[in-house]
Amino acid sequence: METMRWLEEGLLELLDQTGLPGTVNYLKCGDYREVATAIKNLSVRGAPAIGVAAAYGLALAAGNIEAESRDAYIDRVREAAVELAATRPTAVNLCWAVERVMRRLISTQSDDPGVLRHAVLDEAHAIRREDESGNRRMGEFGRELIPQGARILTHCNAGALATAGYGTALGVIRAARAEGKDISVFAGETRPLLQGARLTAWEMYQEGIPVTVITDNMAGYLMAKGMVDLVLVGADRITSSGDVANKIGTYSLAVLAKEHNIPFYVAAPVSTVDLSLTSGSEIQIEERDMAEVTHLAGQQIVPTGVQVWNPAFDVTPARLVAAIITERGIVRPPYPQNLKKNILTSQSEEAD
């Protein structure tokens, strides 16, 4: 199932993930503001997927602008870029994709709006293609970390739904399975919005990969019983020192994994690595509406008037991360040296 599709007539269709697994419905977006809303309310979610969606949002904006000059045209697209980039603060892939499209637009030497529009759309297509092919490479690198018979605990959804296709953490699982490894998955349900129960379980089940859902508070007992061989998750932002922001609850799993001597792995594209930040404490953590905690499936579960706190992500310190898998290889500590090497060395190799 595709997370999103660009239609020839200049429309973006987004799979509305809030309805899954019960309802499969595509939202038709003709205006970038509709894409911004879809990102904010998690119709499209997952770090790479929101980056790709925002890039297509810019293509929608670029297609709808009438401006008297090239500069005015670029200014109008920039307004859309600012709005799209502000929809969610934690996943760096969002700003990365928006900035990449803007760079392509600005470097396109033409006054013809048709040419400028084409450049924006072409860059959005490129980001989408590269995300999917990068995930497949990530899978090929990462599968060597997955032993035959491994029982893998994952959190949230870092699958095809969270990307342009194939997935990051779930992509590694897919690749291990494709080479014949007999593996199984535990999906933490991921309160408050249940991405693990609704989305990861759905993806794995459809693919015939054995999956068992647990509530988040069962992870410690599961590990204590010796039922987990490794933890594998995605990421929303990784600092130069290897600190990892990911869905709230990830940090608790990393601490538990350490206690039980279970390796904790992260799979993420290099577009998730933010070399401008050193410490995880510099990452802005999104706080979302209290209603996500006070209500479950439309039912109020917290007494009226009681305070709740709803951070959407947490930070796992690098010391708890055994390896980071990117589309350019497996990175091991020390991360300050090795992450940079993984990103920069391979970039110049690709350019050659």
Ligand code: MRU
């Ligand atoms: O709030 P969400 O559903 O967008 O959070 C998603 C996650 O935390 C994922 O683990 C992360 O973005 C990696 S997706 C490949």
